[in-house]
Amino acid sequence: MTQNLALGIDIGGTNTAYGLVNRRGEILEKGSFSTKKHTQLEDYLSTFANTLLPIIEHHGIEKFSGIGIGAPNGNYHTGEILFAPNLPWKGRIPLSKFISEKCGLKTVLTNDANAAAIGEMTFGAAKGIQDFIMITLGTGVGSGVVVNGRLVYGHDGFAGELGHVIVHENGRLCGCERRGCLETYCSAGGVVETAKHLKPNYPDSILLKTDSENWTAKNIFDGALTGDDLALKVFDETAKTLGLALANAVAFSSPKKIILFGGLVNSGPILMTPLKTYFENNLLAIYKNKVELIPSALPENDAAILGASALAW
Amino acid sequence: MTQNLALGIDIGGTNTAYGLVNRRGEILEKGSFSTKKHTQLEDYLSTFANTLLPIIEHHGIEKFSGIGIGAPNGNYHTGEILFAPNLPWKGRIPLSKFISEKCGLKTVLTNDANAAAIGEMTFGAAKGIQDFIMITLGTGVGSGVVVNGRLVYGHDGFAGELGHVIVHENGRLCGCERRGCLETYCSAGGVVETAKHLKPNYPDSILLKTDSENWTAKNIFDGALTGDDLALKVFDETAKTLGLALANAVAFSSPKKIILFGGLVNSGPILMTPLKTYFENNLLAIYKNKVELIPSALPENDAAILGASALAW
Numbered sequence: 356m357t358q359n360l361a362l363g364i365d366i367g368g369t370n371t372a373y374g375l376v377n378r379r380g381e382i383l384e385k386g387s388f389s390t391k392k393h394t395q396l397e398d399y400l401s402t403f404a405n406t407l408l409p410i411i412e413h414h415g416i417e418k419f420s421g422i423g424i425g426a427p428n429g430n431y432h433t434g435e436i437l438f439a440p441n442l443p444w445k446g447r448i449p450l451s452k453f454i455s456e457k458c459g460l461k462t463v464l465t466n467d468a469n470a471a472a473i474g475e476m477t478f479g480a481a482k483g484i485q486d487f488i489m490i491t492l493g494t495g496v497g498s499g500v501v502v503n504g505r506l507v508y509g510h511d512g513f514a515g516e517l518g519h520v521i522v523h524e525n526g527r528l529c530g531c532e533r534r535g536c537l538e539t540y541c542s543a544g545g546v547v548e549t550a551k552h553l554k555p556n557y558p559d560s561i562l563l564k565t566d567s568e569n570w571t572a573k574n575i576f577d578g579a580l581t582g583d584d585l586a587l588k589v590f591d592e593t594a595k596t597l598g599l600a601l602a603n604a605v606a607f608s609s610p611k612k613i614i615l616f617g618g619l620v621n622s623g624p625i626l627m628t629p630l631k632t633y634f635e636n637n638l639l640a641i642y643k644n645k646v647e648l649i650p651s652a653l654p655e656n657d658a659a660i661l662g663a664s665a666l667a668w
Numbered sequence: 669m670t671q672n673l674a675l676g677i678d679i680g681g682t683n684t685a686y687g688l689v690n691r692r693g694e695i696l697e698k699g700s701f702s703t704k705k706h707t708q709l710e711d712y713l714s715t716f717a718n719t720l721l722p723i724i725e726h727h728g729i730e731k732f733s734g735i736g737i738g739a740p741n742g743n744y745h746t747g748e749i750l751f752a753p754n755l756p757w758k759g760r761i762p763l764s765k766f767i768s769e770k771c772g773l774k775t776v777l778t779n780d781a782n783a784a785a786i787g788e789m790t791f792g793a794a795k796g797i798q799d800f801i802m803i804t805l806g807t808g809v810g811s812g813v814v815v816n817g818r819l820v821y822g823h824d825g826f827a828g829e830l831g832h833v834i835v836h837e838n839g840r841l842c843g844c845e846r847r848g849c850l851e852t853y854c855s856a857g858g859v860v861e862t863a864k865h866l867k868p869n870y871p872d873s874i875l876l877k878t879d880s881e882n883w884t885a886k887n888i889f890d891g892a893l894t895g896d897d898l899a900l901k902v903f904d905e906t907a908k909t910l911g912l913a914l915a916n917a918v919a920f921s922s923p924k925k926i927i928l929f930g931g932l933v934n935s936g937p938i939l940m941t942p943l944k945t946y947f948e949n950n951l952l953a954i955y956k957n958k959v960e961l962i963p964s965a966l967p968e969n970d971a972a973i974l975g976a977s978a979l980a981w
Contacts, residue, residue, distance in 0.1 A: 509922020510799040609822020
């Protein structure tokens with residue numbers, strides 16, 4: 356019997372999304388469960404197995420090639436998650452081994468953004484592109500770097516952590532315990548933090564109708580849609596920091612495209628317009644007007660699920 | 669007759685070094701001439717040809733495989749030097765073509781730091797290493813990035829310009845017309861600039877016996893050797909900026925080694941000791957104590973000459 360199915364899993368700091376995928380890259384079934392609520396790893400693994408086992412049993416385990424997982428700080432070489440600042444479980448977690456034991460299928464793990472890059476390369480905006488960078492803007496900021504048509508893992512499997520490039524020395528405290536990481540400015544939480552910093556200058560902002568402790572990135576986006584000055588300034592500041600970091604990344608690998616995905620990218624031109632301006636302004640002359648900065652061509656989450664599933668073939 | 673000789677050329681902002689190299693990587697003959705003094709490209713090309721043609725004629729042109737050149741902003745794909753801020757000639761220079769016409773030999777060009785990386789990979793501290801970064805600290809700051817055992821050229825041949833990563837927003841004006849590039853702090857000129865900035869705080873420094881307009885990086889180094897506080901502070905500041913930039917580079921490609929070379933590296937522990945401390949302090953936890961930060965194993969300039977010569981085979 357042909358093994359023509361795989362499970363693709365995208366573990367995010369908030370939710371874990373899964374998809375049943377065939378060899379043509381069609382997602383036949385998908386869903387998600389909470390990551391954050393499972394503070395105990397054992398509980399999370401139980402929910403994981405209880406969600407996926409019925410799908411595996413329904414189709415027949417013999418039809419499955421395996422399970423592919425994208426996770427923050429996931430290591431392709433060892434199958435472990437290591438010291439992921441945005442996950443509830445600390446230290447070194449041999450996730451591939453655990454899931455493989457629970458579900459009875461070969462399980463392959465990589466960085467969540469690397470999985471998204473593989474998805475984009477196989478099915479999305481990076482088809483046929485040899486050199487590109489994938490940036491994921493969500494609970495965290497992740498990246499997958501592709502050079503000469505191959506994902507860059509580095510000598511230890513941990514390459515491509517652009518969310519933890521230090522962009523402002525002695526800046527905001529990051530979950531990784533250092534200061535000034537890109538993630539502290541350009542993740543969903545970073546955007547809210549920027550809004551809180553700027554609010555004293557915007558006493559008339561409609562955002563102030565809500566207690567700032569309850570703000571989300573979505574609130575700021577909704578505010579920006581109404582033309583609120585504070586909300587627009589927040590997107591401008593976010594674009595400024597991200598534009599500089601991406602221009603610096605170009606000096607490294609000179610990609611043909613930078614593909615952005617994740618919740619913040621859904622803000623559309625409110626983020627992308629100022630981002631393109633700051634990005635171009637910060638590029639070294641030899642790179643100007645050569646690098647396409649575009650949103651993912653795949654529906655949200657699908658790139659990561661599809662990429663993760665591709666790991667299993 | 670076997671073509672068992674090549675010419676390796678290292679074009680720097682100050683001098684152009686050349687070497688006659690055999691297939692075993694032995695430099696049989698070497699020398700240099702001024703780059704800076706030839707403000708007219710045609711004069712430079714004449715000096716170039718007048719220096720190399722006698723060597724080619726002496727050994728017989730039929731014994732030569734070709735000429736390999738490492739140059740700032742040199743493009744492997746097109747054979748051109750483009751907008752190199754540290755060279756006297758501006759715009760787009762089809763150097764490979766010019767040299768090939770003047771010398772009658774196949775000529776291949778790349779970035780000077782890429783050439784050094786190839787030299788280090790073939791004959792030096794990066795033998796057998798799949799993932800490393802070469803950093804050259806001289807008139808400018810250059811880099812060559814190796815991933816999966818291959819030099820990263822990027823989609824247009826210009827990857828690996830870490831000297832033009834912006835490390836301090838709105839910082840010092842760079843030759844590339846942007847502000848805050850690594851090169852403006854960690855090149856020979858950057859070191860002198862830092863000393864000038866800091867001198868008001870060190871009225872007793874022995875450096876002040878010389879007019880600061882005449883300071884060179886070598887003066888600062890000599891001062892540091894005597895324990896002069898200003899000079900030591902300059903190396904500490906240089907190490908701080910470089911340590912952060914290198915830690916950020918690790919988040920990109922997770923190299924096994926970072927290899928430094930060029931004039932400043934000859935400062936030995938005065939630079940390397942604080943550099944290692946700042947570098948480790950700025951690394952994300954998953955990379956700590958895993959990346960070797962070492963000086964080149966090849967005599968100064970030889971890595972670039974050897975690497976450039978390897979391009980010609």
